[in-house]
Amino acid sequence: MEKITVVVPCYNEEAALGAFYQEISALARKMPQVLFEFLFINDGSRDKTLEKIKFFAQQDERVKYISFSRNFGKEAGIYAGLENATGDYVVVMDADLQDPPALLPEMYRYIKEEGYDCVGSRRVDRKGEPPIRSFFARTFYRLINRISDANVVDGARDFQMMNRDVVQAILSMKEYNRFSKGIFGWIGFRKKWLEYENIARVAGETKWSFWKLFLYALEGILAFSTAPLVISSVVGLVCCILAFVMIFVIIFRTLYFGDPTAGWPSLVCIILLLSGIQMLGIGILGQYLAKTYLETKRRPIYLVRESNVKKLPCHSREAQISC
Numbered sequence: 085m086e087k088i089t090v091v092v093p094c095y096n097e098e099a100a101l102g103a104f105y106q107e108i109s110a111l112a113r114k115m116p117q118v119l120f121e122f123l124f125i126n127d128g129s130r131d132k133t134l135e136k137i138k139f140f141a142q143q144d145e146r147v148k149y150i151s152f153s154r155n156f157g158k159e160a161g162i163y164a165g166l167e168n169a170t171g172d173y174v175v176v177m178d179a180d181l182q183d184p185p186a187l188l189p190e191m192y193r194y195i196k197e198e199g200y201d202c203v204g205s206r207r208v209d210r211k212g213e214p215p216i217r218s219f220f221a222r223t224f225y226r227l228i229n230r231i232s233d234a235n236v237v238d239g240a241r242d243f244q245m246m247n248r249d250v251v252q253a254i255l256s257m258k259e260y261n262r263f264s265k266g267i268f269g270w271i272g273f274r275k276k277w278l279e280y281e282n283i284a285r286v287a288g289e290t291k292w293s294f295w296k297l298f299l300y301a302l303e304g305i306l307a308f309s310t311a312p313l314v315i316s317s318v319v320g321l322v323c324c325i326l327a328f329v330m331i332f333v334i335i336f337r338t339l340y341f342g343d344p345t346a347g348w349p350s351l352v353c354i355i356l357l358l359s360g361i362q363m364l365g366i367g368i369l370g371q372y373l374a375k376t377y378l379e380t381k382r383r384p385i386y387l388v389r390e391s392n393v394k395k396l397p398c399h400s401r402e403a404q405i406s407c
């Protein structure tokens with residue numbers, strides 16, 4: 085019998101977990117042709133999330149959990165989930181029921197019967213979202229697709245079912261700065277998109293503020309595109325050309341019309357503008373350098389404090405003895 089692993093990254097989800105577990109186990113009963121494994125990743129929650137998961141695990145042996153030593157972010161949670169999943173197919177789901185479990189049978193059917201490697205989901209509307217947020221989100225998607233080969237689809241969620249090839253492909257990308265939306269798009273493979281309308285969170289609060297989303301968007305651009313570097317070079321080049329033209333104009337003017345020595349304010353403006361552009365360029369360069377610096381440290385993507393998963397990868401505490 086084939087097995088589906090449901091990976092659920094959880095951060096302070098005590099309010100939503102009960103409903104989630106009920107829904108997903110009800111769905112598992114509707115799919116008797118497959119085995120299920122529920123792999124909860126407790127991403128350093130500060131509430132009773134871990135206790136809840138452990139409670140499920142006591143009663144249900146399909147429930148596995150990995151609890152991080154601190155909050156490493158959803159991306160790390162997804163990575164840990166994929167790394168420790170034992171199923172033939174893996175599906176990543178949020179704990180807040182915004183990803184409808186009812187789509188699972190359809191996803192499974194597309195992979196099994198129609199030969200897709202991966203079935204993703206995207207929400208087709210942004211109902212209930214502030215318009216300014218939607219505007220920035222849309223702009224971000226347009227921008228990142230133009231300047232990178234990550235192929236990020238607007239509205240795409242992390243909710244997707246993958247076969248082993250896709251899981252392996254994602255795990256082979258071992259970067260520390262993980263931008264999952266980009267990674268999922270970058271790997272390619274045959275992907276089917278299911279569309280659904282946005283669903284509100286069942287309980288608890290979203291972990292994303294506008295500022296966090298903005299930084300996340302910048303992360304994505306830095307991780308998947310070097311266009312900002314090209315742009316800063318082009319701006320530098322344009323400034324140089326402009327400066328040369330101006331030098332010629334001034335020489336010409338001085339030779340033919342004499343030099344009235346005006347223009348102190350314009351000089352200050354030009355110096356300010358150019359030094360501003362220079363600092364911007366250095367800043368962009370610095371961002372890439374910082375990312376490279378973090379990558380070269382080769383730090384683990386996550387650290388485990390507690391788990392009931394048997395074979396943990398080498399960098400976790402429990403596994404160190406046997407590695």
Ligand code: UDP
Nearest residue numbers: 093094095127157158161178179290291292
């Ligand atoms: N999450 C996580 N670590 C974090 C932030 C979020 O594991 O640092 C989990 C969270 O528990 C949820 C999922 O990622 O299951 C999506 O988070 P959220 O619902 O806040 O995001 P949204 O659906 O609003 O994009």
Ligand code: MG
Nearest residue numbers: 178180182285
């Ligand atoms: Mg959510």
